[in-house]
Amino acid sequence: MxxxxxxxxxxxxxxxxxxxxxxxxxxxxxxxxxxxxxxxxxxxxxxxxxxxxxxxxxxxxxxxxxxxxxxxxxxxxxxxxxxxxxxxxxxxxxxxxxxxxxxxxxxxxxxxxxxxxxxxxxxxxxxxxxxxxxxxxxxxxxxxxxxxxxxxxxxxxxxxxxxxxxxxxxxxxxxxxxxxxxxxxxxxxxxxxxxxxxxxxxxxxxxxxxxxxxxxxxxxxxxTGIGNCHTYIEEDADLDAALKIVVNAKMQRPGVCNAMETLLVNHRVAQEFLPQMAAVFIEKGVELRGCNKTQEIIHCLPASEDDWGTEYLGLILAVKVVEDLEEAITHINSYGTKHSEAIITNSYQKASLFVQRVDAAAVFVNASTRFTDGHQFGFGAEIGISTQKLxxxxxxxxxxxxxxxxxxxxxxxxxx
Amino acid sequence: MxxxxxxxxxxxxxxxxxxxxxxxxxxxxxxxxxxxxxxxxxxxxxxxxxxxxxxxxxxxxxxxxxxxxxxxxxxxxxxxxxxxxxxxxxxxxxxxxxxxxxxxxxxxxxxxxxxxxxxxxxxxxxxxxxxxxxxxxxxxxxxxxxxxxxxxxxxxxxxxxxxxxxxxxxxxxxxxxxxxxxxxxxxxxxxxxxxxxxxxxxxxxxxxxxxxxxxxxxxxxxxTGIGNCHTYIEEDADLDAALKIVVNAKMQRPGVCNAMETLLVNHRVAQEFLPQMAAVFIEKGVELRGCNKTQEIIHCLPASEDDWGTEYLGLILAVKVVEDLEEAITHINSYGTKHSEAIITNSYQKASLFVQRVDAAAVFVNASTRFTDGHQFGFGAEIGISTQKLxxxxxxxxxxxxxxxxxxxxxxxxxx
CATH class of the missing domain: 3.40.605.10 (Aldehyde Dehydrogenase; Chain A, domain 1)
Known part of the structure; x- marks a missing residue:
């Protein structure tokens, strides 16, 4: 029938x-x-x-x-x-x-x-x-x-x-x-x-x-659509710009696929950046879940292995301190869903490497992942955001x- | 293990x-x-x-x-x-x-x-x-x-x-x-x-x-690869050229995906074309399987419904007499595998319609389907011939x- x-x-x-x-x-x-x-x-x-x-x-x-x-x-x-x-x-x-x-x-x-x-x-x-x-x-x-x-x-x-x-x-x-x-x-x-x-x-x-x-x-x-998106703060990043970008990437519309779910921070700027970041996010009601090193710097819940792979679509942010660009790229390629990934850096070489080696539909330098969108890219209406490669x-x-x-x-x- | x-x-x-x-x-x-x-x-x-x-x-x-x-x-x-x-x-x-x-x-x-x-x-x-x-x-x-x-x-x-x-x-x-x-x-x-x-x-x-x-x-x-390919002879076709093309499409290498498996002939030229075609193919050892109308014109085995959907990859050819271009296109879109399809015609309008409406990876006018090939198209080596649309x-x-x-x-x- x-x-x-x-x-x-x-x-x-x-x-x-x-x-x-x-x-x-x-x-x-x-x-x-x-x-x-x-x-x-x-x-x-x-x-x-x-x-x-x-x-x-x-x-x-x-x-x-x-x-x-x-x-x-x-x-x-x-x-x-x-x-x-x-x-x-x-x-x-x-x-x-x-x-x-x-x-x-x-x-x-x-x-x-x-x-x-x-x-x-x-x-x-x-x-x-x-x-x-x-x-x-x-x-x-x-x-x-x-x-x-x-x-x-x-x-x-x-x-x-x-x-x-x-x-x-x-x-x-x-x-x-x-x-x-x-x-x-x-x-x-x-x-x-x-x-x-x-x-x-x-x-x-x-x-x-x-x-x-x-x-x-x-x-x-x-x-289409599943986005476990990361933003990586390199040691040479403009930290004021970085803060604005990560707040936008997380908060501008937390329930959508191009919102940030995990923040990666180079260990050389973690001491300076994490407390600023935490102050803003905690005030906005975001629950932070950090790796061991993050927990040594700011007060937050511990992140489990599961957190690295989760698309929260809400007011939770996983935070990880990484050694260097290499670790950041490896983390993103291991846990990401190949949607939208960003690096904040002033280094030409690091920006190039990130763009070349991160495996995702949209790779950003010094901008919020929230821009992955047909209208924002200037193409008009979209039927979805493809996260596959074919x-x-x-x-x-x-x-x-x-x-x-x-x-x-x-x-x-x-x-x- | x-x-x-x-x-x-x-x-x-x-x-x-x-x-x-x-x-x-x-x-x-x-x-x-x-x-x-x-x-x-x-x-x-x-x-x-x-x-x-x-x-x-x-x-x-x-x-x-x-x-x-x-x-x-x-x-x-x-x-x-x-x-x-x-x-x-x-x-x-x-x-x-x-x-x-x-x-x-x-x-x-x-x-x-x-x-x-x-x-x-x-x-x-x-x-x-x-x-x-x-x-x-x-x-x-x-x-x-x-x-x-x-x-x-x-x-x-x-x-x-x-x-x-x-x-x-x-x-x-x-x-x-x-x-x-x-x-x-x-x-x-x-x-x-x-x-x-x-x-x-x-x-x-x-x-x-x-x-x-x-x-x-x-x-x-x-x-990749499955090819139930057709050649359609329109009423205004150059029948000498048509014969050379269908012989090439069937015989130049019968075991490959771009070889012809079914011949469609407009009923207005069937009486003239089919006997010429049959003489050549029978001499070359090809078994012909025809529709009722074909059987009225030439001596051949009857084609069953299954024949229209079969990729023989060998010395068998299904033959069908059709009313017009419309029936040919409908037949191809129903039974074809969206690989390579050809029309033989001298009509600009019919060639255009065929090209526009036949749903296949390669649509030919006045040429053998055997040309569907990376080298023949001028692209160099190929890993296969895609028959899907994505x-x-x-x-x-x-x-x-x-x-x-x-x-x-x-x-x-x-x-x-």
Whole structure:
């Protein structure tokens, strides 16, 4: 039953994707405009649906933080519509042909940018993902099959209905934007092995969700989001600047993936820097967990081995005193999640070494890791921050939602 | 026991990869030269080892074709050495920084090309993969962990020993080139889930191997090689050219992934083209399996549903008469493996539609699918032909064995 339903979803998405690959930028942009307008026109209906989720969430005892992520307001819906309109202005990568060259035998070989096909999104709580993901996938010429969390089911359904109807009425093929219409967990599992219909899966959510998808999926996965990020203070750092940067990296928004989780300090400046750092963080309510050497300098809880590998996403900071740059790099490459890593230094050589040898999507010199973000990098909207090395690394925008194919133009050419 | 052994291999490969990422092009090229020289100097030892595999293969009753793939001769070893030397001349992509831009706040953001890290190769019969893969991975700055087939175990071991010793003596870190020193199947399974140590897996072999890796691996996989390739003859095709192209696509080397497996013919030219085609192929010993309409025109076996989805890799050709371009494209997108697909036509519009709508790594107009190959495309050596859409599509060379990272240079920047 569910299997048939999922197969139908997959088949119609695949079919839509083949048509969508040939739809012009103009039609796609008109659809984005229509989707934005439809959201604004249907605010009340969407908020009614959201109220069902909010009531159920309260009854279920969801935390205030989760309830806030779930909540839709007229302003938030307006924000989603603005997000769609922003996509209209971005360039359409599909169809671009690069490196067309003529081989010695006269054969012309070039590379054409094409959509990925069908993208599967498995996500949690936040209903805005429904609109953001659908818009990005559409602009890149992809069909999308979305499976949201059960807490946001009614909100997601309302949003998906509004935008897919608007897209279809603007000339986008039916099936191009689909939400899996069930909260059955089995539906998500099926998506992970629908290789025949889904070209790429993008999980968006916590560590548990992402690990489950990586472990169970046979469909290729774009891994996003987990960030155990470090900042390393070198002995020659400007300590005033360093303090501002680490406070920003930890505090500007502690619950997100590019926030700092572990601070590494060169032992030559630890005596001077750690007390200043501790004074600020303790005043801001941050719990410090230090290595043995840190504990000799400031008053804090002991850090366990587990602390080095934890993404707290909250007001806890692990602190470690290291011998030198070498130890800092080794620590980061051992415990980091390859997201965002920073060094604070005035040494050209040390900055270069850090940039070269730290294995992460974004490596910073003298700046806060909080800048890892599509908008901050100047690329516009993003569908997530890739922490894997294949295909895309760092913030993924429209271009990262495309693939390429070789086109080979001959004149009766045969291989000898 | 095996688990410890595999963990040690993984750990030392990872460690080597971090050093290798900073090794200069010059040192890598010297190592490639030393590896080539060492192969030439140790020909006798390598052939002795190969003899063990050949004897065991004969005793096991391996087919002549498999024995031929297994066989090493002085010429073949010389060929491997030449392959390594060819890599010296190719550009080193590592370290290139592109799109370095200054953001309005003064932050500089750019993209640096970096190695993938540790690449796992799981492969079958042909021992030359040991040398080719190690050379390509090294040039791109990656450590490699290889697990070859049991039939070629002694040959692979001899080759790996020779080249890894030569590499180490030229300044490449120990652990950069490793062959799993056991024929235990469990070793391959372990590689598939060694996410901590292996960044990317590339299976090279038949459908069974590739499916097993895709199903079981949690490490990201680059899918290669399976090719159920089609050639479609449009009604306006030059039929003489078409015949030469399909004969080339089927016969020039029938056992490889870019050879044609199914011929699609527009019904308006079927009456004229099929008898000419059949005469040539039957004379060459090719078994034809046709759809109902084909059987009305030429004498051949009936094609079953299974035939449309089969990669024969031999002297069998499936033949189908289609109504029009639309049916041809739908058939290819339904049954193809997204490898190489060709149309023979003189129509600009039909060629454009085919190129745009066929979903494959390489789409040909008026040329044989046999051209899908790194050398034929002008890119030099390849590690395989990707048939997936993430990361790389089509022939994968040195650049496809790299990733990128963002580098962000600030001056005390914090996010507001």
């Amino acid at each position: 569910l299997e048939n339903q999922m197969r139908e979803i997959g088949e119609s998405a695949k079919k839509a994707s083949y048509i969508l690959a040939g739809v012009s930028t103009e039609v796609k942009n008109q659809a984005l405009q229509a989707m934005a307008r439809a959201l604004e026109e249907r605010v009340e209906m969407i908020i009614d649906a959201n109220r069902q989720d909010m009531d159920a969430g309260r009854a279920k005892g969801l935390s205030d933080a989760l309830l806030d992520r779930l909540l839709l307001t007229p302003e938030r819906i307006k924000g989603m519509a603005e997000g769609l309109r922003e996509l209209i202005g971005l360039p359409d990568p599909v169809g671009e042909v690069t490196n067309m060259r003529t081989r010695p035998n006269g054969l012309r070989v070039g590379k054409m940018r094409v959509p990925l096909g069908v993208i599967g999104i498995i996500y949690e709580a936040r209903p805005n993902v429904t609109v953001d993901a659908a818009g990005l996938c559409l602009k890149a010429g992809n069909a999308v099959v979305m499976r949201g969390g059960s807490e946001a089911f009614h909100s997601n359904k309302a949003l998906a209905n509004v935008i897919s109807a608007a897209a279809t009425s603007s000339g986008i093929p039916e099936g191009a934007i689909q939400l899996v219409p069930t909260t059955d967990r089995e539906a998500a599992n099926m998506m992970m092995t629908m290789n025949e219909y889904i070209d790429v899966l993008i999980p968006r959510g916590g560590t548990g969700l992402i690990k489950a998808v990586i472990t169970n999926a046979t469909v290729p996965v774009l891994q 295909h895309a690394r760092g913030p993924m925008g429209i271009e990262e939602l495309t693939s390429s194919k070789f086109i080979i133009l001959g004149d009766g050419h045969v291989r000898s | 095996l688990e410890n052994q595999m963990r040690e291999i993984g750990e030392s490969a990872k460690k080597a990869s971090y050093i290798l990422a900073g090794v200069s092009t010059e040192v890598k090229n010297q190592a490639l030269q030393a590896m080539a020289r060492a192969l030439e100097e140790r020909v006798e030892m390598i052939i002795d080892a190969n003899r063990q595999d050949m004897d065991a293969g004969r005793a096991k009753g391996l087919s002549d074709a498999l024995l031929d793939r297994l066989l090493l001769t002085p010429e073949r070893i010389k060929g491997m050495a030449e392959g390594l030397r060819e890599l010296i001349g190719l550009p080193d992509p590592v370290g290139e920084v592109t799109n370095m831009r200054t953001r309005p706040n003064g932050l500089r953001v750019g993209k640096m090309r970096v190695p993938l890290g540790v690449i796992g190769i799981i492969y079958e019969a042909r021992p030359n993969v040991t040398v080719d893969a190690a050379g390509l991975c090294l040039k791109a700055g990656n450590a490699v962990v290889m697990r070859g087939g049991s039939e070629a175990f002694h040959s692979n071991k001899a080759l790996a020993n020779v080249i890894s010793a030569a590499a180490t003596s030229s300044g490449i870190p120990e652990g950069a080139i490793q062959l799993v020193p056991t024929t235990d199947r469990e070793a391959a399974n372990m590689m598939m889930t060694m996410n901590e140590y292996i960044d990317v897996l590339i299976p090279r072999g038949g459908t069974g191997l590739i499916k097993a890796v895709i199903t079981n691996a949690t490490v990201p996989v680059l899918q 990361h790389a599509r089509g022939p994968m060379g040195i650049e496809e064995l790299t990733s990128s990272k963002f580098i962000i240079l600030g001056d005390g920047h914090v996010r507001s």
